[in-house]
Amino acid sequence: MTEMRIFLSQVIAILWKDIRYELRSKQTWLGMGMFALLVLVIFNFTFDLRVDNVSAVAPGVLWIAFIFASLLGLGRTLAAEREQSSMDRLLLCPVNRKAIYLAKLLGNLLFIGVVEIVALPVYALLFNVPLPAALLLIVLLGTLGIATIGTLFSVMAAATRARELLLPILVFPLIVPVVISVIQATQQLMVPTVNEPPWIGLLIAFDIIFLSISMLTFQYVIEE
């Protein structure tokens, strides 16, 4: 029980450090948010959106914007550590490696979540689609799936040259199942059809699988 408390306090301490750092610089939030909005606007030009095809195209547009913006933010998971070269100090702390991962994951989830909360109304406005409450659940689950894998691999890629280049190449193939299920679930929400697999259930299953693999393997990624 006390172990659990210590673990949680470690997670919160690292998370709070990242949040304060981000609140001071505001680089990641602003960058990701503007990027997501720009993607939404660019899609307006690339697709000829009419009333009859908006339900087929809009979920894809939303998720392309979210995934690309998430990758932009995920690439900065260790930005603070890299810029201040404080990674060694973080690793020297008597902190469970899983706590570092969980804190970084929650931080990413929070940063991406804020961007999504801003981008969702804009999306509804630009594409003239309704915004049901269940969409928030799908967005949360989808973001969790992207962030679990993304956090693990952004820490991996941080050690390489050309990390901005490598991160999308590593992350995109792995998040394919999450991408398929979120887009299908979003489409289901707009145009319900029968005999569809339970996409939200699958999404939860994928999130659990990805979270457990990442938790188990994270220590090998940052071990020195």
Place this chain on the structure above:
Amino acid sequence: MALTKQATSIVSSAEEHTNDVDRESPARLPIAASLILGGLSCIGMLASIWLIFFYTPIDALQGVTQRIFYFHVPTAWVGMSAFVVMTIAGIIYLIKPDERLDWIARASGEIGAVFLTFLLITGSLWGKPIWGAWWVWDPKLTAALILWFMFIGYLMLRSYMGRTAESARIGAVWSVVGVIDVPIIYFSVLWWRGQHPGPQITSDGGLPPAAVLTLMVSLATFTLLYCFLMVLVYQLQRLQTQAQRLRAIVEFE
């Protein structure tokens, strides 16, 4: 500055692998093993080409196009096995770091990428006359394509990171996540849509015996070819690591 740091990390990674026996002794290439494996796969390849083009009956529906199947299935088998070998070597590496395991993993990754490229090419060549399209988004095709991306991602990751213990560890984690992800991708696309022909060897005899024989010979040949290439690429990995280490030591001093 950066160069010195990299040199230090390479030298320190050399010290990290203390249980390496090959490092001190001069390179001794397994010429006998590679000659035997190479000879066997050469004979096997000639035999399978003869079997494929002269022995097997022509398919009633697909005609001669079906013969690509005898190349397609073995490349799929070798490509997927290569990923599994890579992952197993990676898992053992994570438990017990030994750079020879990493050479196995990396060699398997390089060979697997080549075979998977052939898999995608032969599949497309077959798909055009039979399905009328070079590519369809069917579960098996999608999973194979993603597997190909994973091989390429692995090779890029490894080449960007250089030959350090960290690179080996990260490569191992990457292959573990990949091996779990590929079946998930397969099923998620399956629930989404499907079209690929199912398994061809069933108990009630989907294939004539001549075709089964050809397929088996072809499978054995490609497995031998994989083993032959593994011996060669493993040696290449070993020599490249040694060369880089010697260069780093010279620069460091």
